Amino acid sequence: MISSLARTEHGTGSNDYMSFNQFDVVQDFSDHHYAKTSPGKATKDWVKAIQSEWNLLQKNLPESIYVRVYEDRIDLLRAAIVGPAGTPYHDGLFFFDVRFPSEYPKCPPHFETLVAGHFHEREHAFLDACSAYMSGTVVGSSGGSSARYACDKCFADFKKSLTLYTEHLRTEFAANRSRLLELERQSSAVDDIVPTS
Numbered sequence: 001m002i003s004s005l006a007r008t009e010h011g012t013g014s015n016d017y018m019s020f021n022q023f024d025v026v027q028d029f030s031d032h033h034y035a036k037t038s039p040g041k042a043t044k045d046w047v048k049a050i051q052s053e054w055n056l057l058q059k060n061l062p063e064s065i066y067v068r069v070y071e072d073r074i075d076l077l078r079a080a081i082v083g084p085a086g087t088p089y090h091d092g093l094f095f096f097d098v099r100f101p102s103e104y105p106k107c108p109p110h111f112e113t114l115v116a117g118h119f120h121e122r123e124h125a126f127l128d129a130c131s132a133y134m135s136g137t138v139v140g141s142s143g144g145s146s147a148r149y150a151c152d153k154c155f156a157d158f159k160k161s162l163t164l165y166t167e168h169l170r171t172e173f174a175a176n177r178s179r180l181l182e183l184e185r186q187s188s189a190v191d192d193i194v195p196t197s
Contacts, residue, residue, distance in 0.1 A: 001023035022066050023058040029070040032078060039075045040102030049105045050074050075100045077109075113187070116180040123173045130166040136157050 064082040083089030
């Protein structure tokens with residue numbers, strides 16, 4: 001996988017590594033995760049927004065981030081990030097395939113299905129943690145911890161606001177379940193699209 005990404009994106013020789021551009025426009029997007037999706041309807045504002053992003057990226061990338069965009073599919077972008085020193089990700093290479101939806105910039109590209117799925121999967125854990133915190137467990141401690149708040153007045157104010165936020169979370173989780181179902185339906189429809197030659 002790594003060698004195919006390296007060959008596809010920019011040459012194969014070791015000398016290419018030293019002259020690898022941080023930002024580049026390339027042709028071949030065939031191995032991009034979203035290559036088989038439809039680019040959607042391009043409007044002038046959408047194209048202008050994407051080109052503006054390209055200009056920003058071309059001029060302002062941190063030295064550990066590399067970006068490839070595709071001349072024939074401006075809705076697609078690939079980023080490679082070198083893991084920062086002092087973290088468990090140190091010197092690792094992490095690749096991200098991004099697709100800008102036709103509603104961009106009103107609708108973000110990055111990760112709606114992941115976020116919806118994560119909060120759906122962890123919904124009960126969040127609500128259980130809120131219940132534990134409302135019963136006096138110190139925020140950030142484990143559920144079985146005996147640590148309690150020292151100030152009853154502080155805890156009472158915290159509990160009151162957390163009760164309101166928990167109700168808001170329940171409402172948002174319900175909306176998230178509906179959104180996740182919609183995303184799954186859209187994903188199924190995209191998977192059914194067969195490119196024509």
